[in-house]
Amino acid sequence: MLAAGLCLLLSLMIFFRVDAFTVRLPREGNPLFGAVHVVPGSEIQLSYRHSVEKTMVEGIFSVGPGSVIQAKETRMTSVGTGLPNTYTARTRREGQWIVVDEGLTTVPGFDFFISDVNATRLAVDGTAIGVQTLASGSVIHVDVERVRLLDWILWRYGNKDWRKDQQ
Secondary structure: OHHHHHHHHHHHHHHOEEEEEEEEOHHHOOOEEEEEEEOOOOEEEEEEEOOOOOOEEEEEEEEEOOOEEEEEEEEEOOOOOOOOOOOHHHEEEEOOEEEEEEEEEEEOOEEEEOOHHHOOEEEEOOEEEOHHHOOOOOEEEEEEEEEEHHHHHHHHHHOOOOOHHHO
16 A cells, blocks of 8 residues: 555656746756746746846736746836836836836746846745845846656755756
8 A cells, every 4th residue: 555655656746747937047058046836826026226227127927827927017116228118008106116017928938137236136926036146247047847746846855957958
């Protein structure tokens, strides 16, 4: 009975898949820097100080069905050179923030340049991913990856990347 239970558990861990919001380092061979288990509706917050305008910008994203990232809204304290555009019909004011409703537009995984000047912060459902510890000049690639439960457990408790090219 114990052997059957262990086989069932192992089978579930091999065949059951979970979604993970991932941060990889493409300039360093794409190793996994950070990952957080996510479900549809999980919220991703990327905040940074714009290097030219010196204004705060927050990108709010959501995990959509099918393991995708969706742009939810962009928040900024002013508009100017190089900042996201505002669209009158989709823009509102919330205190100091100018908020653009991005309409849950699906976006592919994307790269982001890390700089000490920008004071970049990244969090998923309130769980911080320590990108601010990376050296200035680093590039991160963020995405949602669908992985086997076993691989997620090996990452979570053993820091073992699930991509075969990273082992």
